[in-house]
Amino acid sequence: MSQTFTLDDLKRILLEGSGAPEGTGLSGDILDTEFSDIGYDSLALLETAGRVEREYGIELDEAVVGDASTPRAFLDAVSAHLMTPAA
Template sequence: MSQTTFTLDDLKRILLEGSGAPEGGGLDDDILDTDFSDIGYDSLALLETASRIEREYGIELDETVVGDATTPRAFVDAVTTHLAATAA
């Protein structure tokens, strides 16, 4: 089943499934515009997250998504844009 939406809640769930809760922080706060590094997620955690999204949503994300999306808002927007383009 192909999904066409990706939300902050989806991102939080996948982050927690793949990397667990970050040390000293959490995902319950308003994190949309907070850098991933400031909430405890490094590039390896984001690579794992991207991999899980690709498997779950049946898509292939461009490598620049992980490098360019430094905040949850940017990551969600990038995945949403990709899903919309794939559905079209």
């Protein structure tokens, strides 16, 4: 089964898990904006990664959260896991 993980999926999961930080937003062109600049810290990203793992049935490397500093990097990391066939 082919699954995709889109920016809209990421936004939904961020909002469900951590809410919307005051004074920031997920609207506009945020693909290359640092998560910290849109109000999400490493704890919020850990929560997001956990939700993605449960919802999509994948296991993300711990480095994904540390290395994925922008929505584009997070999307790329999740998409790479989704495209890898299960063993």
